[in-house]
Amino acid sequence: EDQVTQSPEALRLQEGESSSLNCSYTVSGLRGLFWYRQDPGKGPEFLFTLYSAGEEKEKERLKATLTKKESFLHITAPKPEDSATYLCAVHGYSTLTFGKGTMLLVSP
Amino acid sequence: DTEVTQTPKHLVMGMTNKKSLKCEQHMGHRAMYWYKQKAKKPPELMFVYSYEKLSINESVPSRFSPECPNSSLLNLHLHALQPEDSALYLCASSPRAGDNQPQHFGDGTRLSIL
Numbered sequence: 612e613d614q615v616t617q618s619p620e621a622l623r624l625q626e627g628e629s630s631s632l633n634c635s636y637t638v639s640g641l642r643g644l645f646w647y648r649q650d651p652g653k654g655p656e657f658l659f660t661l662y663s664a665g666e667e668k669e670k671e672r673l674k675a676t677l678t679k680k681e682s683f684l685h686i687t688a689p690k691p692e693d694s695a696t697y698l699c700a701v702h703g704y705s706t707l708t709f710g711k712g713t714m715l716l717v718s719p
Numbered sequence: 720d721t722e723v724t725q726t727p728k729h730l731v732m733g734m735t736n737k738k739s740l741k742c743e744q745h746m747g748h749r750a751m752y753w754y755k756q757k758a759k760k761p762p763e764l765m766f767v768y769s770y771e772k773l774s775i776n777e778s779v780p781s782r783f784s785p786e787c788p789n790s791s792l793l794n795l796h797l798h799a800l801q802p803e804d805s806a807l808y809l810c811a812s813s814p815r816a817g818d819n820q821p822q823h824f825g826d827g828t829r830l831s832i833l
Contacts, residue, residue: 642819654824709761
């Protein structure tokens with residue numbers, strides 16, 4: 612059974628204080644690892660797909676990396692508008708398995 | 720703006736009512752999904768449609784009945800729901816089921832059962 616564990620559950624940062632979110636996974640035949648951002652009352656918004664160990668993707672203040680066992684979402688100099696829940700999901704042989712998410716709060 | 724459109728945004732219904740949720744996408748995707756999400760929990764897969772045919776039903780109670788009239792539309796028919804069915808119902812689509820492309824989500828329907 613595919614499993615995804617995200618840590619920490621919640622993270623509070625000051626504006627400009629860089630940090631990283633972790634996503635550990637076990638999956639039979641990784642077809643892709645996905646990062647999503649979800650704002651309250653909204654659907655998950657797609658951020659990145661990572662397919663193989665060593666791969667990195669960047670978008671504005673966000674950078675996602677992937678190893679054979681985990682992925683990191685690095686947030687550089689965050690702003691209050693980066694506050695959201697960040698979801699990690701893996702696609703194995705059949706369906707998408709989500710982690711429980713990290714709730715990020717960035718204070719001005 | 721999301722490319723997957725869900726209506727209505729909010730729905731309040733009694734346990735004896737019949738209602739439907741609608742989802743539409745125009746990205747040419749041939750896989751569509753229904754998820755249920757409770758507060759502070761990740762989305763839980765309910766159904767997968769591939770080329771307009773139901774391919775996965777995650778043991779969902781029969782009071783939820785999905786329908787895919789064509790490649791752009793997905794419906795979820797609701798009947799005799801229970802209070803514990805109150806949740807955010809999300810629709811998603813992807814180019815093909817089971818491949819390695821990301822799913823794109825709508826903003827959901829917030830369902831409240833009285």
